[in-house]
Amino acid sequence: MWELLVTDYSLQGVFRSFCQNYAYRSRSNSAGKHVCAGSIPLWDHVRNKARRDKVEVKLSVKFTSREFSLKRMPSRKQTGVFGVKIAIVTKRERSKVPYIVRQCVEEIERRGMEEVGIYRVSGVATDIQALKAAFDVNNKDVSVMMSEMDVNAIAGTLKLYFRELPEPLFTDELYPNFAEGIALSDPVAKESCMLNLLLSLPEPNLVTFLFLLDHLKRVAERESINKMSLHNLATVFGPTLLRPSEKDSKIPANPTQPITMTDSWSLEVMSQVQVLLYFLQLETIPTPDSKRQSILFSTEV
Numbered sequence: 599m600w601e602l603l604v605t606d607y608s609l610q611g612v613f614r615s616f617c618q619n620y621a622y623r624s625r626s627n628s629a630g631k632h633v634c635a636g637s638i639p640l641w642d643h644v645r646n647k648a649r650r651d652k653v654e655v656k657l658s659v660k661f662t663s664r665e666f667s668l669k670r671m672p673s674r675k676q677t678g679v680f681g682v683k684i685a686i687v688t689k690r691e692r693s694k695v696p697y698i699v700r701q702c703v704e705e706i707e708r709r710g711m712e713e714v715g716i717y718r719v720s721g722v723a724t725d726i727q728a729l730k731a732a733f734d735v736n737n738k739d740v741s742v743m744m745s746e747m748d749v750n751a752i753a754g755t756l757k758l759y760f761r762e763l764p765e766p767l768f769t770d771e772l773y774p775n776f777a778e779g780i781a782l783s784d785p786v787a788k789e790s791c792m793l794n795l796l797l798s799l800p801e802p803n804l805v806t807f808l809f810l811l812d813h814l815k816r817v818a819e820r821e822s823i824n825k826m827s828l829h830n831l832a833t834v835f836g837p838t839l840l841r842p843s844e845k846d847s848k849i850p851a852n853p854t855q856p857i858t859m860t861d862s863w864s865l866e867v868m869s870q871v872q873v874l875l876y877f878l879q880l881e882t883i884p885t886p887d888s889k890r891q892s893i894l895f896s897t898e899v
Contacts, residue, residue: 678734680762688802695802695809698733701741702756703813710749711816712823717834721751729755760838767803767839768873776840777866780873792876793884807839811877818878828878829871836871 679687679698687696710716725747732740733755744752760767768776772795779791797804814835818828877883 680730680734680759681764683764684767684802684806685800688806694805696759696806698759699756699806699809701733701744702752702759703810705741705744705752706749706756707813707816710753711820713749714823714825716749716817716824716826717753717757718826718830719750721748721754725751726754726758730758733759757834757838760835765843766841767799767807769799769803770842772798773840773842776873777869780869780876788876792873796877796883808883810835810839811883814878829875832871832875832878836874837867840870840873 679696684696688694691697693700706716713719729740729743729747729751731737732743737743766773775795776792779788779795782788782791796807799807814831815828817824817826818831821827
């Protein structure tokens with residue numbers, strides 16, 4: 599995925615035409631810079647245009663490995679919402695599901711459910727950072743900002759919120775148990791283990807997850823249009839919701855074949871995806887009477 603800002607107005611028509619011809623998202627941002635985002639080769643088009651019009655274009659590319667980009671960073675923030683423990687945010691807001699999660703889900707369900715590749719296609723980074731800043735300072739105009747932005751930026755903001763939590767939604771303490779539970783071969787034992795672990799989550803984590811889970815299932819119901827199956831959604835959100843603060847491999851201590859660091863990381867990501875997929879594929883999440891009323895009330899907040 600690339601994002602290109604063109605500040606030379608003599609060139610903006612070139613890239614606007616390119617974006618339109620190849621069905622790219624194309625717009626002018628608040629700073630008057632033309633933004634074009636997409637995922638198919640740009641260079642041949644630029645090079646051919648440059649040969650004809652003697653245009654010089656300089657591009658710089660920075661690669662960040664997925665392992666590093668998904669790394670959960672420690673945080674001691676007490677203000678704002680990004681990088682702040684979910685229990686602190688919900689207590690401050692007097693809610694069970696953080697405001698940012700509810701707002702993003704509401705906007706996506708309003709106009710993004712049939713967006714092809716929703717949650718998989720990256721939003722424009724500048725829009726995501728603008729929304730992040732607005733939510734962090736509790737900007738009252740954030741809902742207006744969201745209504746004017748590409749829905750993929752809103753989806754990206756939601757993913758960023760969960761990725762920047764100092765502790766995963768599934769918690770560091772329970773993460774190893776989820777990794778072991780999903781590997782059980784007995785389906786009855788697996789269901790018992792996974793449900794008991796889920797219901798052991800702190801209430802804000804549990805209610806927020808169930809709220810998000812219902813939303814993702816509704817997204818998958820439009821798979822024929824948006825091309826986002828349960829498996830695709832699990833692949834996107836699994837590492838985001840489960841990746842622990844400190845990466846500890848859950849690979850067996852004495853594997854039959856040597857496992858490289860990359861293989862170990864890949865297997866762990868696969869496990870995270872499978873955990874989320876398991877819950878997405880369940881028709882219902884049975885809950886004890888002691889928690890059912892609280893959960894039902896909370897998810898409506």
